[in-house]
Amino acid sequence: MNKDERLVKQIIPKSVDFSRWYTEIIRKAELADYAPIRGMMVIRPYGFAIWENISYLLDKRIKESGHSNAYFPLFIPESYLQKETEHLEGFSPEVAWVTHGGKEELEEKLAVRPTSEAIIGNMYSKWIKSWRDLPVLINQWANIIRWEKVTRPFLRTTEFLWQEGHTAHETYEEAQEETLMILSMYKEFVESELAIPVISGKKTEREKFAGALETYAIEALMSDGKSLQMGTSHNLGQHFSKVFNIRFEDRDQKLQYVWQSSWGMSTRLIGALIMSHGDDSGLIFPPRIAPIQVVIIPISVGNWKENVLPVAQNIESELKYIGVRVNLDAREEFTPGWKFSEWEMRGVPLRLEIGPRDIKGNHAVSVRRDTMDKEIISLDSLKQDVAEILKRIQKSMLEKALRFQLENTHEVQKFEDFKSVLDSKKGLIKAFWCGKQACEEKIKDETMGTIRVIPFKKDKEKAVGNCLFCGEKSDVLVYFARAY
């Protein structure tokens, strides 16, 4: 039986080898495949459907909060990229360059965008003349190229898809407000749609986006105990407006530089979904994002095509009618048992089994992927029940992930404890930090632990402690973790 199980699952259990489990499940579940170019992958239909759901649900929020979509060029002239020094230094090691058009060498190299601040800044300088033109609230859905040294499907690929928002405002306060509004929108999105609880806060100077005044991020704890940055929102200050000369005449007729923000989330979110929710049997997708929310498996016995199939088809169309993404697996060449495992591996949140026995009893058997709980539901109330169960799955997946996050968050005072917790239990560690980059750096060198975020102050939290490394008095409590 054990041997059979291995053959059947075709993937290494997550608990045995997390890394291998991660890459194997991506290929076995047909989310993505390796392309013949270093660090590049093909997002296959089942994987792309997740991205489409993410895009749709996120785009709705972006628009509802007043932003419009636009599209900027893939190429950025070298001179533009060079204008913001920090920005250039941050990105130059990973920029891909276009040097030729056909056989002719270009007079000026073109960068394949690693992010679009530069090209957008340039355009904004033409568009913005008066305070009446502000704010500019633009988002773009695009692909990005970053020549990373080490790549992993979805988590870090040479090319990835994302949305990047770029806004311009009259004042620092407005830009800051936008930056934080987006951050909380990201948090809400990831928690309610992806069922992944996140911690949000500010990044340290060291982890800041190249060219930003301040960087904020949402971070989530993956089920192997490592942290993953899932979205970032930057207050760019006037760094880019000064170098791209984005000026406007303000209400007092004075010429001013605009205040900007930029923010993004990427296909990395799919990696986060895989790593936060999956188990030894494969993927588990939260219903809101799942490409297929319900799979119907007809139990093929006897003349099932006459008896069972029509009922299954009826259920399928009823569920479709109420907007459930449903798939009836009526393939003859596979047994029901085979299909059960297959769809479990592929993470479908709810399975409906319907066979002769069920039809006699006017019911179907539902099986939740997240808990494997079986429930017999009446065909008369099937639509409502399925919708209800999907909601419950969504909710309990978030709760489960949150429980995991809390259970794996430890508070430590001493560096010795910090090291042992990081080695044995992993997870997030809350500790005080004096604010000096030297301490941050040394902690990283010794433990591989980095400051993920400086959370926003909560009233009830202890106000002061001692820096984890140097022991100096501090009122900054931060989250450390080993990160992807």
Add this chain to the structure above:
RNA sequence: CGGGGAGUGGCGCAGCCCGGUUAGCGCGCCUGCCUUGGGAGCAGGAGGUCGUCGGUUCAAAUCCGAUCUCCCCGACCA
């Protein structure tokens, strides 16, 4: 980019050290029969220039060199 491992039908592997018939095995795939409430069975069949390029040799999956890609562990990042 450093250190380690690996590329052989769709997937997982054996063969390589010690060069020599027609490159094997399991799963999957195709056809037929038979089955089907947790990955059924039998019979027949298809599918490979052994990652790529070059070298050594009468002869290369096997030896040598280069190169590409993947995986793991570090330095860098969404």
